[in-house]
Amino acid sequence: MKEMTSLHWNYISLNRLMRLLLLEMAWDLVLCQLHYIIPEESKHGTFVGRIAQDLGLEIGEINPRMLRIISRDEKEYFQVNLQNGILFVNNIIDREEICPKIAVCVIHVEIIVDKPVQIYHVDVEIEDVNDNYPLFSANEFNMVIAESMVSGSMFPLEGAFDADVGTNSIKTYELSSNGYFALDVQTDKRQSESLELVLKKSLDREKIPLYNLTLTAFDGGKPRLSGTAQLLITVQDVNDNAPTFDRPVYEISVLENSQKGTLVIQLNATDLDQGENGEVMYEFSNLVPSPVRSTFAIDQDKGEIRVKGEVDFEKTNHYEIRVDAIDRGHYPMTGHCKVSVNILDVNDNPPELTVTSISVPVPEDSSVGTTVAIIRIQDKDSGVNAKVSCYISEQAPFKLKPTIREYYSLTVHGPLDREKISEYKVEITAKDEGSPALSVTENIHVAISDVNDNAPSFLQFSDTIFIMENNPPGSHVYTVSAADPDIKQNSFITYSLIEGAVNGIPISSYISINPENGKTFALLSFDREQIPFFQCQIKAMDAGLPPLGSNLTIHVFIVDINDNPPTLSPLFSNTDSTVTEMVPRSAKAGYLITKVRAIDADSGFNAWLSYNFKDPIEKLPFGIGHSTGDITIARSFAESDSDEYKLFIQVKDHGEPAMSVMVTITILLVDTVQDNKVEPYHKGVKYEDFPNANVYLIMSICLISSMFLVTLIVYSVVKWHQYTLELKELKQCNIDSSIAGSWTYSLQRQYKLYLNGIPSKNDLIVFTQPTDKEENPNQTGFVTDSQGKPKQPHPDWRYSASLRAAMQSAVHVEGSAVLRQGPGGLEQQWPTVSSATPEPDGGEVSPPVGAGVNCNSWTFKYGPGNPKQPVPQIPPDFPENFIIPGSPAIISIRQDQPSAQDPPKSNNFITFGKKEETKKKKKKKKGSKNQEKGNNAADNSDQ
Incomplete structure (x- = not known):
């Protein structure tokens, strides 16, 4: 029945333990953003999780945004592969080292991403691996049990220790088979196990004085591991009553930082024996570890447990102390109890302020909200003592903004100007809510970087x-x-x-x-x-x-500096600087002989000139104006005066140093001036008013005028000569002057021809008939090729004005030509080859091969500077066919419409042809005469 009850309570305790574990795991999952689970002792590079994918980050953002990982204990257990965003194990993790005696071992990791700053919390749970064997504190345990012990007596045993937790921790104990002893495992509400040796039946020292039993501890791992220890039990026959405590377990609370000597609890144990067997002394059990012994002490006689060392809640918040009550009998007996000491937290730890990330210097044009630094605030206390508020102590253009958990971001909250303040000392204060409250202050130096916002x-x-x-x-x-x-x-x-x-x-x-x-x-x-x-x-x-x-x-x-000497006027600027003047002896004092004129290219005092005689002789009958340069007669001439004087005149400026120029004037005294120069007085005007320069100017004007008159006369003679040549040519071509005159008159009445904006001359130009090899005019007067099709007119028939006169003298009545209507007016066909004219703007002229005076088939082509000259347009009222009086030539004007098959080459044509005769004899006679005239013309051209 007792065993069934024990199993029932064990089942209830295990159920509660599982619920607590599940609740703690769920709470951790709520507080974190990602939760991973890996086994302990994982090797370097073991895959933990796809951290970038789980956080919703793109692979391309990892490097630019500077992803990094921070562990709370500052040990780099994990790393992130920046190429694929995978979280992997960096160092082998020993769960028993980082989480001793903790059921669920979780490593908290912060993932920080900059630009913009984001913080993610990741919890990595370390699964326990059955890598530790159960161990006993000793290989052998010696026990003394009086034979007087009744059945059911229980003797505490030191259990084994297994660093693993959960199913990998110690689950069962086994005792080697015997008929007197059994094992009993008890678990309290704190899941603390107590191992006791149970006496199943009374001992008889005379039969068996010593028992050697093997105690084996098994864990729940797979495979199952075990550890053993030897129990050496000695049976004694003395003192058969052991001391007993009031309670098996005592609960007590102690404030942390309690002073040494502070009473924790006073224990009391009683022994039914008398004498020495009933005297009790108190000792810590051998199961009490050394850290507990260094923190607490017990009085052997009184049973008082007092504080011996430092009590720190942040290090250990709970202690279990096992106490033995031993009597003083010959064979002492021991009673056992357990003291559970809870440490109460005291606000003895100020907040910890750590700058985990800082971005300095800050550009002075940073916008409001720019993150400057990431600050972590921690407090080792718990409860209200761990609640911390953070603020900036002094006024500054910055602001603290809480982010996640204990992190704050320092951001820009106002305008920055480096030229006014180049660095800020930001004082940040963190204060908890304990009583009394504790605080910490940290100074962050924020340098302001320069931006080019000021022009030179x-x-x-x-x-x-x-x-x-x-x-x-x-x-x-x-x-x-x-x-x-x-x-x-x-x-x-x-x-x-x-x-x-x-x-x-x-x-x-x-x-x-x-x-x-x-x-x-x-x-x-x-x-x-x-x-x-x-x-x-x-x-x-x-x-x-x-x-x-x-x-x-x-x-x-x-x-200005005085770098230019005075310059004489052109009258005094000859090579020898000598001027000769003739003065009549009858001249009176004050008579103006000449004026010396000079200029200075400088300015100011450097250009201020003065005129003086060099080495003046007082007896000279002349004087000079110092500022005007006028040379006058100072006194009347005497008979003894010389006939010739040389005056050396110095023209000097007022610069520093002064610069000067010399001029020599020779004065000849004569009785009269009429024989040597122009009369000095003419109609009230003196000779001095007309210097030699004016005489030269008048002579130049007369010379130019004479040359102009000679040019006009020569030009008129040349033009008259050309005109007479034209008349002679007309006579040679058997054309009456009256006929030419009437043709010119008719053209003048019908229209005017303008070339280059100048009215044309009324001269008749008739061109020769081309040879059969070159062109064949048809009956209509069009110029055709060998196949009978109209030949494309030459595009460059233009000519310059300089050759018009030569063209007017070249007339042949038996020739024919075609004027073709073009886009700019009438164009004329010229059956010749081109040659360049010497004038660049005059165009090109092409004489025919072997052309003489009477064969005038020329081609004129305008150059780049001479646009194509328009041919006079035919007036609407001009007759379609007309005859020159007294001439066999017929002029016909036709306006042909272009056919659908042939492209429109021309619209208006003027055809010069012969007058048809009714009789063939006359045509033959005319043809023979024209042939003779053509031969004569060819002979003349050869000559």
Whole structure:
């Protein structure tokens, strides 16, 4: 019956244990986002789970977003393959080392992904593997049992220890077969097992004084492992009553951090024996481990258990102390009890603040909400003492934002400006809710990185510099300087010239600038007389992205120096600088002889001239105006005065140093001036008012006018000569002047021909008939080829105005030509080969092979500068056929419509042909005469 009751209670205890395990596992699954299970002792590289796929991350996001893994105990048990997102075992895990005496061993892992920051919590449960044998503390246990012990007496045994848990822990004990002893295993509400040796029947020391039994412990693993120990039981016949405690188990609570000597509990055990057999002393059982012995102590006489060492809830929150009560008999007997000590938590641990991730420096243009750092807050206490609040102590443009569990993110909460504050000292305080509350403060230095948000600036928008002319090329003339409040490359300034021009010359040909230090140099020697002033712009550009810049306008004035000597007027600028003047002896004082004129290209004092006699002689009868250069007679001439004087006049400026020029004037005194030069007075005007330069100008004008008149006369003679030649040619071709005149008159009345916008001349041009080998005109007057089809007209029949006169003299009445209506007007067929004319814009002219004076088949082709000249259009009222009076030629005008088979080549045609006669004899006579005339014309061309 007792065994059935024991089994029933064991079943109930096991059921409760399973429920607790399932509840704890479910709670862990609620608190985590992913839960994996792997066996312990897994090798490196063992697959744990597809972490990226389970978290919903793309494989391509793992590297850019910097996925990393953080374990709470800072041991890298796991790693993530960044190529495929698989979580694998990094180090072999010994479950008994990291989770001793814990039924469910879970390793908490945080997966942190940046950009944006996300935290995932992953729990990896370590399954126990049956890799530990049950072990006893000793190989042999010696026991002394009095023979007076009655059946059912129980003797506690030290059980075996198995580091495994669950089914892999110790499940059963077996005792070698005997008839006196059995085993009894008891489990309390804390699932703590008590192993006792039960006496089945009374002992008889005289029969069996010693028992050697084997105790075997088995675990529940597969395969099942076991451990053994020897029980050496000695039977004694003394003191048959053992001390007994009030309760078998005592429950007590103790505050952590209790001072040494603090009373935990006072035990009391009684012994029914008398004398020494009834005196009890208290001791810790041999089953009490050394950590408990170092924490608590027991008084042997009083049974008081007091604090001996440090009591820390965070290390151990529960102690089990086994106490033996031993009497003082010759054969002492022992009573047993168990003291369960619960440690109560005290708020003795301040929060722990750890910066797990920080992204510094922070760009000054970061937007609100940008994550700066990830902060982890922990408190080793429990309950209310472990609840922590976190905040920023001082005002700063940052904000703390809670994320998951004990993590906070430090984000940007306001605008940042590195030029105002380049670094922030963020003081973060974490405070728990214990009593009294504990807090911790951590300073995070957040550096602000520069962004190119400031352009280089000059002290002023423009500046003025002065450069002395004739400066040496390459001389330093100015230094520009700009400031940029940014740093590093954003403040690295380069200087450059903005493109511009001075008098059509690029500004970079005048000055250059050093791009690094802003020193400006003159590339050439300036001449104020050519460039007195110019301005340029200098750009200062930083090296940021994108670069920023500003401009400075520099006004450059060239300062004049005295580098140009005075220059005499053209009258005094001959090679010997000598001028001769004739003065009548009768001239009075104040008579103006001449004026010395000079100019200076300089300016200011450097251009202020003075005129003086060099080494003046006081007896000279002449004077000079120092500022005007007028040479006058100072006194009347005397008989003793010389007839010739040489005056050396120095023209000098006021520069430093002064520059001068010399001129020599020879003055001849004559009785009268009429024989040597023009009368000085003419109609009230003096000779001095007409210098020699004006005389030369008048002579040049007269010469040019004479050349112009001669040119006009020659041109008129040439034109008249050409006109007479034309009349002669007309006579040779047997054309009456009256006929030519009437034809010209008729053309003038019907329409006007314009070439190049100039009215054409009313001259008749008749072209010769082509040979049979080249072209065959049909009866209608069209020019045809050998097959009888109309021949395509030559596109380049154009001619220049310079050859019109030559064409007008070449007329042949027996020839024929066709004017074809084209897009720009009438076009004429010219059956010749082309040759270039010497004029580039005059076009091309092509004479026929063997052409003479009377065979005028020319082709004129306009060049690029001469557009195609239009042929005069036929007026609507022009008669279709008309006859030149007194001439056998018939002019017919036809407007043919193009057929559907042939392309429209022309619309209007003018055909020059012979007048038909009714009699064949006349035609033969006419043909023979024309043949003779053609032969004569050919002979003339050969000549």
